[in-house]
Amino acid sequence: MSTAPDGIVPDTKDWTWVLDRPCPDCGFDPSAQTLADLPRAFHDTAMTWSDVLARADVSARPSPEVWSPLEYACHVRDVHEIFAQRVRLMLDEDEPTFANWDQDATAIERDYAGQDPSEVVVELIGAAGTVAGVYATVTDATRGRRGIRSNGDAFTVETLGSYHLHDIVHHLHDVGAA
Secondary structure, X not given: OOOOOOOOOOOOOOOHHHHOOOOOOOOOOHHHOOHHHHHHHHHXXXXXXXXXXXXXXXXXXXXXXXXOHHHHHHHHHHHHHHHHHHHHHHHHOOOOEOOOOOHHHHHHHOOHXXXXXXXXXXXXXXXXXXXXXXXXXXXXXXXXXXXXXXXXXXXXXXXXXXXXXXXXXXXXXXXXXX
């Protein structure tokens, strides 16, 4: 089990169900977008994250056990980077297995709480643009290529994109910016 930042309880839920039905918390509906919508969606959500990172209280945790908007934004930046790597692997290799990624260990190692919001916004927008560009290269012939998560869950490029978008949208909901 991972070590989480002070006061944070690690999220160990299996969120793959969001591929089959709407999320009751954030309202994300996997049937409401297509793979072709992802580049625009990642651009638009990055602009919303830009607004979040401009808040005066961006570093304040709403409670000791909940990440601050800054910490969520750092996580979102890193999620974009991880998913760009994973989609590239899926496009370049036959059924790659993704290395495990411990988001809580990353939050500690990268000191999410201590990062500069003005740097994070540039990095987040850049990472969103990069991953949007990767998704924009997906064709009808490659959308069904598969990759396997370290726990054995299988994704296609298309389902991974939906899973990815839900993560970003859900965290906007978490910081009250949905």
